[in-house]
Amino acid sequence: MKSNTKPHGRLLYAQSGGVTAVINATAAGVIEAARAKGVPVFAARNGILGALREDLIDTSKETKAAIAALRHTPGGAFGSCRYKLKSLDANRAEYERLIDVFRAHDIRWFLYNGGNDSADTALKISQLGKAMGYDIRCIGVPKTVDNDLAVTDCCPGFGSVAKYTAVSTLEASLDVASMADTSTKVFIVEVMGRHAGWIAAAAGLAGEGADAPPHLILFPERVFDEAAFLAKVKATVERVGWCTVVASEGIRNAEGQFLAEAGTRDAFGHSQLGGVAPVLAALVKEKLGYKYHWALPDYLQRSARHLASKTDADQAYAVGKAAVEYALAGMNAVMPVIVRTSDAPYRWKIDPAPLAKIANREKKMPASFLTRDGFGITAAARRYLAPLIQGEAPLPYSKNGLPQYVALKNTAVARKLEPFAR
Amino acid sequence: MKSNTKPHGRLLYAQSGGVTAVINATAAGVIEAARAKGVPVFAARNGILGALREDLIDTSKETKAAIAALRHTPGGAFGSCRYKLKSLDANRAEYERLIDVFRAHDIRWFLYNGGNDSADTALKISQLGKAMGYDIRCIGVPKTVDNDLAVTDCCPGFGSVAKYTAVSTLEASLDVASMADTSTKVFIVEVMGRHAGWIAAAAGLAGEGADAPPHLILFPERVFDEAAFLAKVKATVERVGWCTVVASEGIRNAEGQFLAEAGTRDAFGHSQLGGVAPVLAALVKEKLGYKYHWALPDYLQRSARHLASKTDADQAYAVGKAAVEYALAGMNAVMPVIVRTSDAPYRWKIDPAPLAKIANREKKMPASFLTRDGFGITAAARRYLAPLIQGEAPLPYSKNGLPQYVALKNTAVARKLEPFAR
Missing domain, CATH: 3.40.50.450 (Rossmann fold)
Structure with missing residues (x-):
């Protein structure tokens, strides 16, 4: 050409x-x-x-x-x-x-x-x-x-959900910290990531050091260890006064079952998909007696162009x-x-x-990105993740206070063929 | 003086x-x-x-x-x-x-x-x-x-959660709309408001007209009518192709029970608090067979200073x-x-x-703010709500891509009294 x-x-x-x-x-x-x-x-x-x-x-x-x-x-x-x-x-x-x-x-x-x-x-x-x-x-x-494509260093779409997750974890943690004396002590956020814990890992950017949120991150790359989880939540509440947990939707127990499916049943007796946060919250309440709250942003996290x-x-x-x-x-x-x-x-x-x-x-998180106890991210992970959430991408707002998102006309091209019968 | x-x-x-x-x-x-x-x-x-x-x-x-x-x-x-x-x-x-x-x-x-x-x-x-x-x-x-204080026209704190809710509903709805052909048809967002539906009402600012999201809003001011809810969800999916529902955490059935407590039980058989969205989702799945997703932003909504x-x-x-x-x-x-x-x-x-x-x-929503079917907001409600989400309040971000939130020193004043024994 x-x-x-x-x-x-x-x-x-x-x-x-x-x-x-x-x-x-x-x-x-x-x-x-x-x-x-x-x-x-x-x-x-x-x-x-x-x-x-x-x-x-x-x-x-x-x-x-x-x-x-x-x-x-x-x-x-x-x-x-x-x-x-x-x-x-x-x-x-x-x-x-x-x-x-x-x-x-x-x-x-x-x-x-x-x-x-x-x-x-x-x-x-x-x-x-x-x-x-x-x-x-x-x-x-x-x-x-999901940031799980091979070869590419990162995937478009991930940096924004990573930023949303880090900022939201930080903001909600400031809320929990101010109320912990008489109210919620354990706050759990469930994020996307059925097979790879990239989004959960990004929440780790919200803070650094043992006392900064999130205090625990639960990755699908690690088998959920109930005893270790409860022990760390308890130690965190006793030391810091409160505890923020970020959980990948895809965490599994030792039997390989999704936690989200292992416990909760809905009103019709069906297992309740997409809800590992309430399962963890119930565990915290049952075994440790702490008041809890949980959040599940679901599509909000991947559509949050405003952030x-x-x-x-x-x-x-x-x-x-x-x-x-x-x-x-x-x-x-x-x-x-x-x-x-x-x-x-x-x-x-x-x-x-x-x-x-x-x-x-499918690119999973390298083992070197997870701390030894499996509840946090390492310096190597921070080095990788940090640049991906850098910079803001402001958007125009209309007078009514909403972002000015465009709806295309999406004009159809005239068909030239017969319908396809599969 | x-x-x-x-x-x-x-x-x-x-x-x-x-x-x-x-x-x-x-x-x-x-x-x-x-x-x-x-x-x-x-x-x-x-x-x-x-x-x-x-x-x-x-x-x-x-x-x-x-x-x-x-x-x-x-x-x-x-x-x-x-x-x-x-x-x-x-x-x-x-x-x-x-x-x-x-x-x-x-x-x-x-x-x-x-x-x-x-x-x-x-x-x-x-x-x-x-x-x-x-x-x-x-x-x-x-x-x-909650925006439920008497006398004042509105309450500081409400306008921001209102803006968060309207913007998030709009963004997630754009996501659902693009996937509805082969994926989620019904999306449910649960928002705060145990007694008054102000926050749910604010979601109504995301769009105007029967086809714009949110297609249904469920207010604690109205008894939950399962048949009417399902009929409107079905009609919306058939007409628009998908349906966004915003539900107040405080909606109740005809018996006065919170929906969030009426159905779901957790792994230990306790009723699962703070989850009306999964109950509604299960209902949609069971009665209409539509694929669903649900979100529960919880503290994220009231701490979202970034928006x-x-x-x-x-x-x-x-x-x-x-x-x-x-x-x-x-x-x-x-x-x-x-x-x-x-x-x-x-x-x-x-x-x-x-x-x-x-x-x-406690100031509840005036009846004139709810549409006749109880699933939407009226022009009067829009007139009241619209100004409260207007304008953005940008904040400084650090180089690492996070908002620059301040942590005060909070220096204690020396005590002069004996401890108080209640």
Whole structure:
């Protein structure tokens, strides 16, 4: 491709998996970079499902200001999905359908913005060119609050939930500290992270030293040890006067059961998912007799664009921009990843990495990031985590006191094919 | 008192009840106003208990910068308490002790910063002068996230939790909207408010119109109607594709039971307090079969200084300043209250109101603020609520990405009395 010729064809962008506070910043990076090159961008509504359904959005109908506002708008502006393509052998019809849709709309580049599963989907699509004779370049674009993608130093979306978690832990702890004499002594925050404790670890940035909150962090990487947990809570309350606990939703007991499922039953006798905090609170009350409170921010933590990290928002935009550059340069089956070149001062750059090294892998916390007792983070963890929450990414508020989040028009592209019957 | 003479004696300030994101802004208003008049300020550690225990803090040991930083620091800087004084007849010894402590430290003005119960305590202390022959002026200073104090148009602390709730509801709803096609269809946020639905109502500011979130608000002022709730959730999901519900922790069924206590049992068979959201979620799953998520921000909502309302932060400071002015002017048994003089543009002023009209009363939401079906707020409610979340109150962040919250030295005043044995 010559650099002074307008590239031929369209670029398709789609969002996948759980959304984040900054995934739309990536979308802004993609669309602004493509517009600068004169390449039209379609977006698939609800991720890969939009491609299968030929449910496409024409982003050229959006104003420059609307695309710029994506940079500070949480959620997934084009809709996302949880849907994993099967292998080519197992469901060839789906891949043929994708090729049909790509061909009908002259899609030459496909950018899939997601986590592990989405990298797998992107990798499969990147192989379609050879397998099925349609020339398509596919770039995976990283995104996940779980921070568990391989190769990349960190994942866009994580820095902001990390900042939210650290700040919220600090703020709620100031509240608990002032009331502990006559009220709550133990406060438990449950955070996301079913398999990896990155978000819980980030709460550790709220304070440093044995007396600073959070006093205990519970990681899915460690088996929950009830006796050790209770002993440390008790010692903390006796020494400090109160205790803040941050628990990953994914902690398990020695039998491998999720704590969230092991105890509590709802009104219908079903095990109550997504609630390890109340289980821990009941334990504290039963065994130690302390007054407790617990919080479960759930989606609030991953959508809190109002408290985004500047590092994270910048990186989210940068991977979108880089993905377009890689695609237009003819690269295929790669992902723009974040490479850390210095801890302090923090410096990073974007480089391409093969999707084959990323798809379906999962990066857990290194053992060296957890303290010996398993309830805290080490200096090495702080060195890694600290830069990711640095900087604020302020957003415009309207007169009514709410953030000015944009709602796109999301104009549908006219369909050219028959509906897809799976 | 002549205006050009330095007043004689000390002022004692104490924080009471659940703390807020802006109660320390009131403390800053008190201390800065008193310093300007040359009046020394002691603070009682942990509210009225500090006065009973002669556990006093000398605020003159704090720098000007530290006091100024209170204006953006959440929690209760001097500690708070949940402790209600009995009547003079029932526990005369406590009142005698207070007089002893006041006399020993030349306390001539007592400012008690809290809600209904604290206004009652302040009122009782204001009557000590006549009853027990010690000249003390007592001013109640308003504070409560519950917004349920009588007389005042609104309560410092409420505007910020209202803003947090509206913004969080909006952000999480953008998340849910983008995932609804293949994931969560119903999202439930549980907010504070055991008796009055002010905080839940504030979530209604997140959007306007039948299709905008929150689609249902559940108020403690209305009996929970399971059939109507399920029908509206179902209709919303069928029309919009997803549904956001905001529920007050205090909603009750027709039998008068808290929903949070009526259903769920924890691992030990105890009823699970503070969790109406999981009960509603289980109901949605059981009766409608929709995938759900729920959030319970708990203390996060009332300590979120990072998202404070400017209106609220300004009012919190103003009531502290006014309380000092009233006290030094010789007023007694009053509270500086917020008087709304205009809705749009929003204008307010501070006036003194008798504590006797405030103590132990509770302001519920007017019926005219709830829509006919009981699941939303009316235009009248919007007119009242909207100004309270207006404006942002930015705070300084350190290089590490955390807010720069101040920790005071809280230097103890030397004790002059024997310990108080109740």
